[in-house]
Amino acid sequence: METKIIQNAVSPLLLDYMRIQAENSDKWNFKYPLGKTPFHLKHAKLEIKGDKVFDDFLFGIAQSILICLYEKEQKVFYPDPIIFCGLSMKDSHREDNTHTDHVDDGMKNEKIVKALGILNMDWKTEWGGGFVHDDITYNLRPTDFILFDPRVSHRAANITTDRKRIAIDFTMKSQ
Numbered sequence: 001m002e003t004k005i006i007q008n009a010v011s012p013l014l015l016d017y018m019r020i021q022a023e024n025s026d027k028w029n030f031k032y033p034l035g036k037t038p039f040h041l042k043h044a045k046l047e048i049k050g051d052k053v054f055d056d057f058l059f060g061i062a063q064s065i066l067i068c069l070y071e072k073e074q075k076v077f078y079p080d081p082i083i084f085c086g087l088s089m090k091d092s093h094r095e096d097n098t099h100t101d102h103v104d105d106g107m108k109n110e111k112i113v114k115a116l117g118i119l120n121m122d123w124k125t126e127w128g129g130g131f132v133h134d135d136i137t138y139n140l141r142p143t144d145f146i147l148f149d150p151r152v153s154h155r156a157a158n159i160t161t162d163r164k165r166i167a168i169d170f171t172m173k174s175q
Contacts, residue, residue, distance in 0.1 A: 001113060001149045001174060003133050004076070009145045010068040012121050018061045019119035019166055022046055022087050027055060032088070033097055041097065044089040049082050059085070066170055069115055069145055076147055077113045077172040084171040087119070090129065092159045098132070101150035101171070113174040117145035119166045129165040130157040 025046055032045040048058045062085045070079040090096060102108055116131060121142045123129065130139040131146050133154040138146055148154060150171065159165055 001076070001147075003136070003138070003146065003148045004073070005138060005140070006069060006072050006145045006147065007141075008143050009072050010065050010117065010143055012143055014061070014064060014068070015117070015119050015143065015168075016121045018058070018065065018087075018168065019121075021058060021061065022119065022166055025055070025058070028089070033099060037097070041094070043094055043096070046087040046089075047085075048087065049085040062168065062170070065117075065168065066115070066172070069170075073147065075175060077115070077174050079172065082170055082172060083107070083112065085168070087166055087168050088156075089164050089166050090156055090159055091164050092128075092161055095158060096156040098153050098155045100153055103151050107171075111174045112150065112171055113147055114150040114169055114171050115145050115147050116140075116167055116169040118142055119168055120163075123163075123165060127159060127161040127163065127165070128157050129159040129167075131155075132157050 028044045028046050030042045047054045053059045066079050125139045133148045134152045137157050
């Protein structure tokens with residue numbers, strides 16, 4: 001699959017609403033990256049949907065965001081079911097790990113795609129925090145989403161500010 005940026009994919013108001021709800025959630029964890037990663041290399045994650053729905057209210061907002069993406073790009077993924085949805089919080093104090101997803105798990109033979117977008121409407125590209133996929137850096141503006149193959153190495157681009165960048169990511173079945 002070709003990496004693709006969907007510009008102005010989602011209403012700023014909807015993304016900002018999700019960010020505000022996330023900032024007030026008490027369900028953030030430090031389980032990611034999964035495995036034996038030392039704690040100081042983990043980042044804050046708020047799981048919305050995995051093997052179950054962890055937060056019905058946030059899942060409803062996430063479904064609305066995904067429908068907006070689907071409205072702009074209907075030939076890449078199926079909006080239902082959402083296989084995974086989560087929010088991540090990152091800043092300049094932790095360089096992100098380059099990784100792949102679903103290479104060695106139950107999804108390894110499935111046709112899947114991921115989408116990622118920044119929720120902070122005031123995020124400036126000079127603060128970094130874009131997206132690196134297959135060694136290519138993509139700058140993401142608020143309201144833009146990137147569609148990509150999660151089995152290709154990827155990570156968040158370095159962040160140069162103490163401000164917290166909150167991003168939402170989805171895993172869906174690809175077409």
